[in-house]
Amino acid sequence: MSNEQFYHALKVDEETCFGCTHCMNACPTQAVRIKDGVAVIQSEKCVDCGACLRVCPVDAIYIEQDDFEQIFKYNIRVAVLPSVFIGQFSRQHTAEEIIDVVKGLGFTHVVPGEAVVDVINEEMLAEYKTDREKPLISSFCPAIVSLIQLRFPALAQNIIPLKHPAEATALYYKQLLLESGTSADQIGMFYVTPCAAKISALRSTDKETVVDGIINMNFLYNKVYHVLNSKSEPNRNSEVVLPYYTPKVMEWSLTQGESKHMEGRCLAIDEIHNVISFLERVENEEVMNVDFLELRACDQSCAGGALMSENRFLTVERVHTRANRIQKSGLKVEEVKQNHLEYVREHLKIGEVEPRQTMALDQDMGKALKKMERVRSMMCFLPGVDCGVCGAPNCQSLAEDIVMKKAHLSDCGFLQRMMEKTKKLDPDHSIRIMEKIWGKDRLDKDCKKKGAKYEGL
Amino acid sequence: MELKYEVSGGDFTKAGYASSAVKKVLKKLSVDPKIIKRIVVALYEGEVNVVAHAYKGTISVDISPERIFIRIEDEGPGIPDIDLAMTVGYSTASPAVREMGFGAGMGLPNMKKNADELNVSSKVGQGTTVELITNLN
Numbered sequence: 001m002s003n004e005q006f007y008h009a010l011k012v013d014e015e016t017c018f019g020c021t022h023c024m025n026a027c028p029t030q031a032v033r034i035k036d037g038v039a040v041i042q043s044e045k046c047v048d049c050g051a052c053l054r055v056c057p058v059d060a061i062y063i064e065q066d067d068f069e070q071i072f073k074y075n076i077r078v079a080v081l082p083s084v085f086i087g088q089f090s091r092q093h094t095a096e097e098i099i100d101v102v103k104g105l106g107f108t109h110v111v112p113g114e115a116v117v118d119v120i121n122e123e124m125l126a127e128y129k130t131d132r133e134k135p136l137i138s139s140f141c142p143a144i145v146s147l148i149q150l151r152f153p154a155l156a157q158n159i160i161p162l163k164h165p166a167e168a169t170a171l172y173y174k175q176l177l178l179e180s181g182t183s184a185d186q187i188g189m190f191y192v193t194p195c196a197a198k199i200s201a202l203r204s205t206d207k208e209t210v211v212d213g214i215i216n217m218n219f220l221y222n223k224v225y226h227v228l229n230s231k232s233e234p235n236r237n238s239e240v241v242l243p244y245y246t247p248k249v250m251e252w253s254l255t256q257g258e259s260k261h262m263e264g265r266c267l268a269i270d271e272i273h274n275v276i277s278f279l280e281r282v283e284n285e286e287v288m289n290v291d292f293l294e295l296r297a298c299d300q301s302c303a304g305g306a307l308m309s310e311n312r313f314l315t316v317e318r319v320h321t322r323a324n325r326i327q328k329s330g331l332k333v334e335e336v337k338q339n340h341l342e343y344v345r346e347h348l349k350i351g352e353v354e355p356r357q358t359m360a361l362d363q364d365m366g367k368a369l370k371k372m373e374r375v376r377s378m379m380c381f382l383p384g385v386d387c388g389v390c391g392a393p394n395c396q397s398l399a400e401d402i403v404m405k406k407a408h409l410s411d412c413g414f415l416q417r418m419m420e421k422t423k424k425l426d427p428d429h430s431i432r433i434m435e436k437i438w439g440k441d442r443l444d445k446d447c448k449k450k451g452a453k454y455e456g457l
Numbered sequence: 458m459e460l461k462y463e464v465s466g467g468d469f470t471k472a473g474y475a476s477s478a479v480k481k482v483l484k485k486l487s488v489d490p491k492i493i494k495r496i497v498v499a500l501y502e503g504e505v506n507v508v509a510h511a512y513k514g515t516i517s518v519d520i521s522p523e524r525i526f527i528r529i530e531d532e533g534p535g536i537p538d539i540d541l542a543m544t545v546g547y548s549t550a551s552p553a554v555r556e557m558g559f560g561a562g563m564g565l566p567n568m569k570k571n572a573d574e575l576n577v578s579s580k581v582g583q584g585t586t587v588e589l590i591t592n593l594n
Contacts, residue, residue, distance in 0.1 A: 154490035284476050285498045360487030365593070366522045368486040373458050400485075 008046050009063050009199035010053060014038045017060035018449070019438055021388045023052035028272050029150065033401070034391035037439020044358045047146035048197040049272045049297040050306030057450065063196045063307060066213040071106055074188030076177060079220075080170050080211070081192050082113035083250040084302045087319035088221060088310035093228055095322065096240055101227045102220065111173045113166040113191070114252040115244040119341045120165055121261050123348055127160045128263055128291065135267075135282065135290040136160050138258050142201035143297035144275060145353060152279050153355030158293075161350045164201065165252065166191050170210045172336060172344050188212045192220055194253075194305030197297060217307040225309075243334035247323035253302035254316055256294065264291030271299040361403060371403040378402060382412055389413035391437040411437060460518040464507045466533065469557055472508045475516045476501040486520065488593065496525055496591050499571035502564045503529040503587055509554045509564075510534065511584065527589040535581040543569065543577070 017038040024032040024039060031045035032052060039061070041052070053061040071077045079102055086095050099110045127136055137158045139145055148155050163171070170189045177187050191211045193199055202209050251257045259268040267290055269278050275295045281287045298304035303319070304312035326333065336344075361375070362368035378399040386394035390411040392401055401407035409415055410425060410433055419425035434443060447453040460482065462475035476497045483493045500516070507514035511533025519526040536542045542549075543565050550560025565587075569575045574590035 151484075153484070154494040156490075280477055280480075281473070283480065283494065283497065284473055284501045285494075286473055286501060355490055357487055359484045361485050363487055365486050365488065369458055369520065369522060372482065372485060376458070 007200050007203040008041065008043055008048055009196040009203070010041060010046065010048060010050065011062055011064055012039050012041060013060045013062055016058050017056075018058065019442070020057060020450075021393075022055040022057060023061060024388060024391075024393045026051045026055040027393065028276060029147070030393050030397050032393065033406075034388075034437055036436065037442055044356075045150065047143050047150060047272075047297075048195075048200045049143040049147070050196050051272065053196070053306045063199065063216055065199075065216040065219065068106075068215060068219065070213055071188055071190055071215075074212070075186040076109065076182055076188065077107045078109040078111060078170075078173055078177070078187065078189050079107040079192055079215070080113050080166050080173070080189060081110050082166065082194055082217070082253055082302060083245070083319060084194055084253055084305070084308065084315055085192060085217060085221070086322065087250075087303065087315040088308065089225075089228065089318070091318065091321060094240070095242055095245060098224060098228070099242070101224045104227065105220070105223055107190070109173070109177075111169060112244050112249055113169055114249045115165075115169045116172050116336055116341065116344045117165050117249055117252045118336070119344050120162060120168060120348065121248075121258075123162055123345065124160055124258070124292075125263060132160070133158050134264075135287075135293045137293045137295060139350075139353065140164065140253075140258060140294070141197065141296045141298075141301075143195070143197035143272065144295045145201070146197070146356075147272065147275070147297070148279070149353060149356040150358060151276070152283055153357060154283060155279060156353045156355045159353040161352050162348050163350055164198065166198065167202070167209060167211065168344050168348055171347055172340055174210050175343055176340065190215055192217050194302045194307050195298065196306060217305070218309050221309040241326060241329060241331040241333050244336065245326060246333045246335065247327045250319055250323040250326070254319060255296060255301045257301065259292060259294040262292040262294075265289060266292040266294065268294040268296075270296040270301050270304075272297045361400065374403050375399040378409065381409070381415060383414040385414075387413065389437075408433075458520045460520070462516040462518075464504055464514040464516060464529075464531075466508060466510070466512045466514070466531075469505075469508055469559070472504045473501055475504055479518055482520070483525075488525075492591060492593065495571040496527070496589075499568045499589050499591075500527060500529075502568045502571075503527070503589065505559055506564045506585075506587075507531045507533075509550055509559055514584075522593060524593055525591045527591075529587045529589075530584065531586075532584045535583055536577070536579040536585055537581050539577050539579060 019034045019037045028051055029045050029047055031042045033040050086098050089098055102110050135158060139159050139162050174187055174189055189211050190213045192215045194217045199214050202211050255270045256268040259266040269275050300312040300316050303315040360368055361371040382395035384395050390398045392398040398407055402409055416425060416430040420427055448457060479500060480493060480497045511531035514529060514531030517528045541547055545566045546562040548560045548562035554560040572589040573592045576588040579585040
């Protein structure tokens with residue numbers, strides 16, 4: 001089991017964050033604490049699902065991105081663009097028109113992020129016939145892979161160890177360019193991401209990648225939206241069929257995009273809390289005879305990614321509409337050539353997904369048992385109201401933080417009252433404790449805060 | 458360390474509560490995931506047995522670094538022939554229970570498969586006690 005530091009793309013802007021606890025309460029893995037008045041994401045517990053970013057009322061949680069200008073370091077600039085990007089635009093804009101605008105911003109080539117899913121699908125189906133434990137779990141969503149490593153270690157072996165479609169597509173496209181005589185150092189591959197999890201997956205030090213840089217999808221959306229809407233003439237050309245954009249490619253990242261192409265009894269589950277409660281049951285073997293699980297951290301899968309700008313339900317509908325139109329047109333979509341599919345196939349496998357035992361109170365079971373007993377005794381005293389005043393999401397987390405030497409029993413607001421009453425704690429001291437958690441001046445009157453008299457003045 | 462849970466007969470929506478709670482604790486104790494899985498699967502079967510056949514029961518789990526000892530005691534009809542009950546496919550579950558997808562006659566056999574030691578004792582008309590032992594070393 002590995003103990004390396006994990007890269008996370010989710011960051012807290014300490015200037016903007018005012019410690020409102022929304023993210024702390026929303027985090028499905030209890031990875032957020034409040035220290036010195038701001039949210040702190042505990043790296044070993046974070047799975048990059050983006051739940052914190054969604055609930056932040058002041059946009060203090062952001063996703064790190066590379067500088068867009070870096071693309072110009074390369075002569076050949078390829079955008080690996082997930083299909084949900086196009087789904088964000090209404091049907092009056094053709095896919096061709098949208099892609100032309102993306103190129104106009106500086107890219108020389110645009111390839112859908114799911115261009116090689118056929119070969120991925122074939123490998124997934126081949127795995128179905130092996131003796132790997134069922135249900136097979138897709139490795140598509142990196143937040144789900146992290147979640148399983150962290151919270152469901154016994155199910156890590158069920159994950160089909162394959163590269164993400166975007167990585168595999170980048171690999172393919174780079175090979176295509178190399179074969180056309182372009183030298184490797186001239187090619188820059190840029191992935192346009194709909195979420196934080198894919199950034200972290202690409203940036204993890206243990207993985208090799210051909211992706212040279214990452215662009216946040218909302219950044220690109222704003223630029224493209226602006227250009228499309230400032231055009232005087234709407235594009236009157238009827239839709240032409242673009243290379244690679246088969247209905248399967250377009251719909252792969254949506255809910256049921258994978259499951260409907262798998263064999264046996266397949267289930268597709270989206271939204272991380274839904275996934276967690278389902279995996280609890282899978283782990284207990286309460287759910288039997290399921291062959292394949294497509295699990296996605298976001299509601300409506302990638303259409304609901306934290307970096308998506310348009311409403312997720314509209315995006316899903318638009319992707320399906322575009323896919324259906326291609327299907328009905330009967331036109332032949334130019335696909336990845338067989339020799340290239342073989343090239344991708346050879347490079348598709350990754351190492352087995354290993355569990356990460358970071359849930360444990362101690363690696364030594366004897367010590368962990370002692371700590372657990374201490375946690376249970378402390379829970380006798382803690383109020384059990386999960387108010388968050390201690391800077392942890394609930395009493396259980398505080399008790400565990402205490403045995404891990406990351407917090408103190410006197411951080412609890414309720415226990416402070418009791419300790420003051422029995423003269424075990426000086427009232428001034430408890431104020432200092434609160435200031436350490438909530439920041440200095442936090443207890444002072446402030447009429448400019450959200451909802452107060454002079455809000456925003 | 459000892460954990461205790463109550464199980465009420467007939468309520469299938471609650472079956473799995475104790476096994477999930479125990480699972481959570483074992484993960485925090487850095488028990489090997491494969492061992493956790495065996496314990497949880499066996500305990501879940503035990504919970505379902507109580508829910509399906511008995512009126513009520515208690516589950517006690519004793520955890521030490523050497524072994525995990527689980528005792529499931531119920532007040533219920535008891536098992537007249539334990540050897541028969543241990544036979545794969547043998548079931549006395551009511552049609553209503555089978556309708557819900559339980560009662561395939563796999564309960565006790567599956568518990569035996571997933572534990573290092575299984576002891577079943579029963580008094581007809583009073584209840585059944587099942588002990589599950591899992592060695593950790």
